[in-house]
Amino acid sequence: MAVCDGYASVAPIWWLLPTRPAAAKTPLKSRGPHPDSAYSSLDHSHGTKMLKKIPIAELRLGMHLHAVEGSWLDHPFWRSKFVLTKVADLQSLRTSSLTHCWIDSEKSLASAATPPGDETQNSAETLFAPFVLSGDTSGRAATAAEDSVPFDEELKQAARLCRKSKEVVKQLFGDVRMGKTFDPQCIRPMVAELAASVFRNPGALISLTRLKTKDDYTYMHSVAVCALMIAFARELGMDVEACRDAGLAGLLHDVGKTSMPLEILNKLGKLSEAEFAVMRSHPERGHELLIKTGTAGLAALDVCLHHHERVDGTGYPRGLLSGEISLLARMAAICDVYDAISSSRPYKFAWDPADSIARMASWVGHFDPEVFPVFVRSLGIYPSGSLVRLQSGRLAVVVKQHPKDLTVPTVKAFFSTKANMPIAVVRIDLSRREAHDAIVCREPRGSWNFPNLEALWAGESSQT
Numbered sequence: 192m193a194v195c196d197g198y199a200s201v202a203p204i205w206w207l208l209p210t211r212p213a214a215a216k217t218p219l220k221s222r223g224p225h226p227d228s229a230y231s232s233l234d235h236s237h238g239t240k241m242l243k244k245i246p247i248a249e250l251r252l253g254m255h256l257h258a259v260e261g262s263w264l265d266h267p268f269w270r271s272k273f274v275l276t277k278v279a280d281l282q283s284l285r286t287s288s289l290t291h292c293w294i295d296s297e298k299s300l301a302s303a304a305t306p307p308g309d310e311t312q313n314s315a316e317t318l319f320a321p322f323v324l325s326g327d328t329s330g331r332a333a334t335a336a337e338d339s340v341p342f343d344e345e346l347k348q349a350a351r352l353c354r355k356s357k358e359v360v361k362q363l364f365g366d367v368r369m370g371k372t373f374d375p376q377c378i379r380p381m382v383a384e385l386a387a388s389v390f391r392n393p394g395a396l397i398s399l400t401r402l403k404t405k406d407d408y409t410y411m412h413s414v415a416v417c418a419l420m421i422a423f424a425r426e427l428g429m430d431v432e433a434c435r436d437a438g439l440a441g442l443l444h445d446v447g448k449t450s451m452p453l454e455i456l457n458k459l460g461k462l463s464e465a466e467f468a469v470m471r472s473h474p475e476r477g478h479e480l481l482i483k484t485g486t487a488g489l490a491a492l493d494v495c496l497h498h499h500e501r502v503d504g505t506g507y508p509r510g511l512l513s514g515e516i517s518l519l520a521r522m523a524a525i526c527d528v529y530d531a532i533s534s535s536r537p538y539k540f541a542w543d544p545a546d547s548i549a550r551m552a553s554w555v556g557h558f559d560p561e562v563f564p565v566f567v568r569s570l571g572i573y574p575s576g577s578l579v580r581l582q583s584g585r586l587a588v589v590v591k592q593h594p595k596d597l598t599v600p601t602v603k604a605f606f607s608t609k610a611n612m613p614i615a616v617v618r619i620d621l622s623r624r625e626a627h628d629a630i631v632c633r634e635p636r637g638s639w640n641f642p643n644l645e646a647l648w649a650g651e652s653s654q655t
């Protein structure tokens with residue numbers, strides 16, 4: 192697959208996410224809705240028809256707060272526009288001196304449409320079960336629930352799903368390339384299976400989908416973006432159906448590449464200007480293909496067309512600004528790039544998962560700064576498979592996220608930098624006092640040449 196998505200321009204900024212300052216706000220200088228009616232309901236313009244004034248008392252979790260009526264001095268948050276997902280935030284607004292606010296119904300989550308109740312009195316688990324959001328801001332712990340199946344246990348199931356999904360996508364893309372008709376809804380059961388795996392333990396499937404070969408890259412990338420979208424949607428508090436819609440959209444986001452000439456698609460070197468222009472048409476070609484099916488759904492249509500848009504307006508094909516790009520498309524832009532830069536490929540250097548997140552966080556203007564932290568929470572600051580250096584001088588691979596604190600995952604230590612030699616592999620839960628160790632930093636993979644790092648966390652499942 193040719194490198195065509197412009198990820199090469201890496202800002203030389205390295206810093207750790209936990210010490211990241213508040214993200215700079217991207218000005219929301221909306222240019223109004225784009226005249227593209229097929230997916231206008233998902234293109235969140237700031238037209239007044241989507242805004243509704245309501246009393247603060249009627250504000251609910253899942254609603255997108257657009258503005259408050261009254262002095263901003265009384266507004267308890269530094270952000271002005273965001274989806275209310277935390278009980279603590281809702282309580283802050285209700286106890287402020289504000290009386291009314293404006294909500295954007297198009298940007299609100301489906302859960303906001305449920306009958307009103309006293310959310311500050313009910314448990315968060317009841318409100319968002321089984322995908323809970325709480326007032327906790329300490330990371331994926333904010334979604335409260337422990338993974339229902341341990342990482343190691345889910346790996347086998349996830350490996351089986353990876354193999355099966357890869358074949359289904361390969362068949363689908365092959366059929367589309369040959370001009371055969373297809374029904375996107377036929378792959379919905381498979382998406383439901385992938386979603387079930389992500390719900391049981393997101394780390395297992397997502398980690399495995401990073402392992403790609405030259406031959407299966409395109410198909411596995413689609414499966415990876417599907418899994419990432421599901422985990423992301425879950426972290427945002429979307430319900431099961433919405434998570435599956437997001438997954439289906441992720442699976443089909445690059446279907447337009449089936450319309451690209453193979454000599455360009457498979458070119459290993461840098462693309463010429465003309466070739467790049469052809470490749471940049473894949474969102475529109477994919478959108479056309481999906482419209483023809485008649486059953487793709489608005490989410491898939493929207494994500495397919497807009498997954499290369501950037502919040503600063505420098506993306507393609509439309510050059511939309513943040514306020515004009517739907518939430519799903521902004522999510523897909525993040526998932527697409529994360530998988531592209533963190534995937535192991537024989538002919539391409541892949542960044543470590545934790546490196547990938549840190550680098551993406553430094554690219555101002557590419558991604559929505561308000562939802563990017565949610566994506567990080569869905570994976571962990573040190574996603575499973577990340578190489579880290581411990582205080583003891585040992586190198587370790589992250590194998591499991593802690594449900595309450597993303598800075599203290601479970602790791603497998605395997606190398607001593609002091610002795611400069613491998614050590615017996617030892618599993619360490621860094622959240623436990625008796626661990627007597629901690630992560631010092633992400634360790635650049637390029638500094639070492641560990642040939643079987645994946646086997647450390649994935650075992651036999653690394654051979655997908």
Ligand SMILES: [Fe+2]
Nearest residue numbers: 444445498499
């Ligand atoms: Fe793409």
